[in-house]
Amino acid sequence: MSPARARAAAAAGALRRSGGSAAPPQGRSRKRAAPRGAPAPPPARHFFSDPAEVEALRGNLLAWYDRCKRDLPWRALAVMEPDADRRGYAVWVSEIMLQQTQVATVIDYYNRWMQKWPTLQALAQASLEEVNELWAGLGYYSRGKRLQEAARKVVSELAGRMPRTAEDLQKLLPGVGRYTAGAIASISYGQLGLWVGFVCVPLHPGSTPAPFFVWSISQYGNPSSGSQATGVVDGNVIRVLCRLRCIGADSSSPAVIDQLWDMANVLVDKSRPGDFNQALMELGATVCVPKAPLCGECPVKQHCQAWRRVEKELAFTSQKLFGNPPKVPDVEDCGVGDCPLCPPATEPWDSSLGVTNFPRKAAKKPPRAMRTATCVLERRGCHGAPEYLIVQRPSSGLLAGLWEFPSLPLAQDLQKEREREELADHLQAWMGRPVAAKGLRFIGEVIHIFSHIHQTYVVYSLPLDGDVTLDPALSPSRWVTENEFHASAVSTAMKKVLKVHEKQRRQESSPVKGSKRKRGAKAQGAGSTCPGTQLSLHAFLRAPTAP
Ligand code: SF4
Secondary structure, three states, rough: OHHHHHHHHHHHHHHHHHOOOOOOOOOOHHHHOOOOOOOOOOOOHHOOHHHHHHHHHHHHHHHHHHHHHOOOOOHHHHHHHOOOHHHHHHHHHHHHHHHHOOHHHHHHHHHHHHHHHOHHHHHOOOOOHHHHHHOOOOOOOOHHHHHHHHHHHHHHOOOOOOOOHHHHHHHHOOOOOOHHHHHHHHHHHHHHHEEEEEEEEEOOOOOOOOEEEEEEEEEEEOOOHHHOOOOOOOOOHHHHHHHHHOOOEEEEOOHHHHHHHHHHHHOOOOOOOOHHHHHHHHHHHHHOOOOOHHHHHHHHHHHHHHHHHHHHHHHHHHHOOOOOOOOOOOOOOOOOOOOOOOOOOOOOOOHHHHHOOOOOOOOOOOOOEEEEEEEEEEOOOOOOOEEEEEEOOOOOOOOOEEEEEEEEEEEOOOOOOHHHHHHHHHHHHOOOOOHHHHHHHHEEEEEEOOOOOOOOOOEEEEOOOOOOOOOOOOEEEEEEEEHHHHOOOHEEEEEEEHHHHHHHHHHHHHHHHHHHHHHHHHHHHHOOOOOOOOOOOOHOOOOOOOO
């Protein structure tokens, strides 16, 4: 090894041992440090380069967490459950449910899930239908499906033993990414995983300008190798870290995400990694919130560069107000335009936003607009209560395997009458019998936003006089009562559709529209039947009165 390389490796080792962050040496400006033509390393304020500060931040954050943490069912299991596989499973379920969903929403789902499937083995034996039913309303239905597939894999291929490291969790379990793996490893097993660091090391410390060597370390940890505890980076952690270190570059870019992972791995407390990671996420969820962060109550504000900047600006403004000779505010605006971690030159710091200047994201692509015609097919059940026909979606793609009212995606800009005709044709092909377009009654539109789709459901209804036998070669279908509908694996969007339909029915039942109600009741009552009683073809095909 060359002397220069040896010095670089020694410095990298020293930094790792000290627990300090990947950062340029203090006291050197970026301009002096950068070799000619090479990109300048980001300035020190974007890192945690002082081990004493890292220690203080860990202590403050953990003390706050011990005092203020919320009682959550998965936290109790992570502490109380003696069986390591059950513990890992309990944390895994919570992490998958919490992705993009609020804690308050998840608690009830989590409790019902763990009651029904308290172990990996129990989940592995469940049907996809049961999983979808319990998951209904949480969104991202494929996550529940993948969780169950992964549980089956652990039971059948890993003898029911959960992988213990972040690396193995990510490698062996479908649907488990870097964040989930880190969370399970640190919270359930209190330890170790992947550590990747970038270190800037001076090759010739005495020379000016000193060229820098960027050293990349990638190491998979295990207890015997003395490697690092694993940090985690989720949406809450991204927000907190970007504010702590004034990182204003696009927080969804791979370069910034890598930097944040390095930072999380440096900050994580080596003796309480699970608690530390949860504390950082808890801080983002309850104090360092997106729109109105509670900086006054923040346990780490003295380590926060964004908060310091706001404080300095306030001091500067008050100096000016009271007629003191204004000084230039002592705030860094490092290299806007060429610093890879600062906001782009086109979007400099905006004083009116305060700490919420961070984090920043590149503008998202607008969601794709889609229109779908859907039809509430309704009949009277045995006791006069309405029953609805639902069909199952294909087993892959959006809302895979869920149940819905018969639906048909529509071309954009189709005229209303044409929409109705296309839906009638679709129902006709599906039922194998003519369906009159004029019998389909338009009752409203329902808008539902999926992450990448702006979906408009154009809702029609069609009351039927009798049972319908659908071609079994097509989608599975069944009649359900209202209660059965809500207990089925139906999406939130379909629940909204039924709500619109019920609202319409209530309006029709109001005294003002009494005469209409009587006519409707007569029409429905005439053909009312219990399942299994087949009407004549003539009775079934008789189109109800058009609106
Ligand atoms: Fe977030 Fe404010 Fe705390 Fe900084 S001081 S970490 S911006 S809550």
